[in-house]
Amino acid sequence: MSRLGVGVIGVGSIAEMHLGAYAANPDVHLVGVFDVNHERSAQKAETFGVTRVHPTLDSLLADPEIDAVSICTWNDSHAEIATAALDAGKHVLVEKPLSRTAGETEALVEAVERSGRHLEVGFVRRFGANAKVLKSFVDSGLLGDVYHARATNIRRLGNPGGWFADHKRSGGGPLIDIGVHVLDLCWYFMGTPRAVTVSAVTHARLGNRANVTSLSRYKVADYDPTRSDVEDFAAAFIRFDNGASLTLETSYSLHALEDRLEVAVFGERGGAELEPQLRIATEMHDTVLNVGPQIDHLSFDFAEGFANEIAHFVALCLGEAEQVAPVSHGTEIMRMLDGIYESARAGHEIRLS
Ligand SMILES: NC(=O)c1ccc[n+]([C@@H]2O[C@H](COP(=O)([O-])OP(=O)(O)OC[C@H]3O[C@@H](n4cnc5c(N)ncnc54)[C@H](O)[C@@H]3O)[C@@H](O)[C@H]2O)c1
Incomplete structure (x- = not known):
């Protein structure tokens, strides 16, 4: 794998830290974004030079150029989207908290095990x-x-x-x-x-x-x-x-x-x-x-923390680092x-x- 193809799901406030850090990382190709607010995804794609604005979650997860995703949606969809992304063969960085309740993480834990992909929780601090x-x-x-x-x-x-x-x-x-x-x-x-x-x-x-x-x-x-x-x-x-x-x-x-x-x-x-x-x-x-x-x-420091977190996630996906927040x-x-x-x-x- 040369550069890591990345997609970002949910592109509100904190996604800007993810998008900015990916855009500045020479090992990353920012391939696609998806947000239920389509106007927002189009605007963020333009700002951060993202190649594709996906119309649905399924279309982003089916994109063969995307190897890994950041999930920056509201807490109610973290576990469900992370499970779907792992099952689609993507590595996952999911914003904190991992879910709304511990019960919501059960299917996700199984998905991590069966997919063999990495999941990092966004404990950026x-x-x-x-x-x-x-x-x-x-x-x-x-x-x-x-x-x-x-x-x-x-x-x-x-x-x-x-x-x-x-x-x-x-x-x-x-x-x-x-x-x-x-x-x-x-x-x-x-x-x-x-x-x-x-x-x-x-x-x-x-x-x-x-x-x-x-x-x-x-x-x-x-x-x-x-x-x-x-x-x-x-x-x-x-x-x-x-x-x-x-x-x-x-x-x-x-x-x-x-x-x-x-x-x-x-x-x-x-x-x-x-x-x-x-x-x-x-x-x-x-x-x-x-x-x-x-x-x-x-x-x-927010900028430093997110740059380090994203650099670590990219290195993890490329097989060059160990997990920090499994x-x-x-x-x-x-x-x-x-x-x-x-x-x-x-x-x-x-x-x-
Ligand atoms: N690590 C940190 O320091 C930090 C700081 C702030 C927020 N966060 C976390 O980041 C996440 C997002 O927070 P935010 O402040 O960016 O919120 P936000 O409302 O600014 O952005 C969330 C975006 O996700 C989109 N969205 C919601 N549900 C979706 C779904 N099912 N599919 C696709 N898009 C969806 C919304 O339309 C919105 O654009 C939260 O889980 C929050 O806890 C982390």
């Missing part, structure tokens, strides 16, 4: 320079056994409206949309242990807050400020099979004094904060040290998210099956 540095420190044992993590992604006024606030299409609110990033990062640095119990709450008290003008910075392609039937805050405590624990707080709307992003892990020999910026705490010669690595972006990671994260919503509904701690 694993590909930030700060995350790559911290992962190498963790893997080398600098933090020792990591036994607790703190994951926070708080927006004071951050309900994007549109499909994000429509449970049917999103599967949930800030937990499944932005909480998933920080939950995944902590779990990744903890060594992906299996979750055993969850105690959680969700609140839907403040809604879309469409009357607050600064909300406009979160506008999406089909922004509709009038509705929200998802939670606006979630908090959870998770225990893992290796004795480790994790606390999570995330919101679209909260009367907090400021937005807050925090990813912190604590081990027997050291600790680290990945966000708001990478800093590592350790001990040497009876001294406690805070170490700040010298890299361009100490916090997550389907098993996507399904385990969905299992935790399901557990959080279930515990919140039940009003007590639950044991995950």
Whole structure:
């Protein structure tokens, strides 16, 4: 195979990061796009120099020049489209979250096994320079056994409206949309242990807050400020099979004094904060040290993260890299998210099956 033929399915906001990174990659031929909004696909194809605008999903998946696809649709179609793409012989990069529920991933897991194709979950924050540095420190044992993590992604006024606030299409609110990033990062640095119990709450008290003008910075392609039937805050405590624990707080709307992003892990020999910026705490010669690595972006940089994620996916499809975010990671994260919503509904701690 000379260049990897790529198709992009769903070409709204985040697809622009995928299209831009593919267009800049010399190992890629951007062959086709498909979106249920045909005007949008034609416009994005022109902007990014894509060869074909496919009229249907089936026509894109039948395109013999397409070896791999990015799926950037709403959450309600991730699992179904990924399954169809694998069965059509394509490699798949599917945006986070993998699906709306863990149950939706069952057919997909089987499709990965029978197709022999690669599926990567778009946990893009694993590909930030700060995350790559911290992962190498963790893997080398600098933090020792990591036994607790703190994951926070708080927006004071951050309900994007549109499909994000429509449970049917999103599967949930800030937990499944932005909480998933920080939950995944902590779990990744903890060594992906299996979750055993969850105690959680969700609140839907403040809604879309469409009357607050600064909300406009979160506008999406089909922004509709009038509705929200998802939670606006979630908090959870998770225990893992290796004795480790994790606390999570995330919101679209909260009367907090400021937005807050925090990813912190604590081990027997050291600790680290990945966000708001990478800093590592350790001990040497009876001294406690805070170490700040010298890299361009100490916090997550979108352009760099997506360029790295797409470069890795292309290398994986060309047989030049190992998987970083396999389907098993996507399904385990969905299992935790399901557990959080279930515990919140039940009003007590639950044991995950
Ligand atoms: N990795 C990240 O940091 C990040 C950031 C934002 C969004 N996302 C994820 O990306 C996905 C898309 O989010 P967005 O902000 O780009 O939304 P968006 O609404 O801007 O774009 C989604 C596009 O998909 C199209 N679409 C929806 N269902 C479709 C289907 N079944 N077939 C074909 N096209 C379909 C819509 O018409 C729209 O153009 C979501 O799953 C979201 O969670 C990830």
